[in-house]
Amino acid sequence: MTRLSRTVALVGMMGAGKSSIGRRLAARLDVPFRDADGEIELAAGCSVAEIFERYGEGAFRTGERRVIARLLTESPHVLATGGGAFIDPNTRARLKESAVTVWIKAPVDVLLARVQRRDNRPLLRNADPRATLERLLTERTPVYAEADLTVESEDGPHTVALERILAALKSRGLCEGA
DSSP states (O other): OOEESSEEEEEOOTTSOHHHHHHHHHHHHTSOEEEHHHHHHHHHTSOHHHHHHHHOHHHHHHHHHHHHHHHTTSSSOEEEOOTTGGGSHHHHHHHHHHEEEEEEEOOHHHHHHHHTTSSOOGGGOSSOHHHHHHHHHHHHHHHHTTSSEEEEOOSSOHHHHHHHHHHHHHHTTSEEOO
């Protein structure tokens, strides 16, 4: 049986693999998995894209702050955050206080290939999604770098990043087993 001493919050750009890796990590650690975007959709009764369309990004970020704050009161679990969650100073402070944060860092070509598989990214619904991703990555990298751990994720199976996260958590005494 695995013991997790703190919630593990996965941060990083859209397409980095936070949800996919997070599900696998939670299974390996035998703890619940929570996806912040999924929880926001559940609370709002509509998709993230619909929230952006109807109410704007500001309203989405307010809901995101509330949902993440609530999730951080739960027993240790794996939490996949949205790409912009860690950028918000209040959310970032809460995450750093209540969880171990892991930046899943991926190059722009990998991110672009992954996000183009589905049209569910409101910030990329424009004429040049690549330029948007590059701009966001440039703006957000210094903030993501504040995460407790950084794990590289290349194009390939998520199991590589998963094993890197597990090794980093074990080396810091944040989990046993797995």
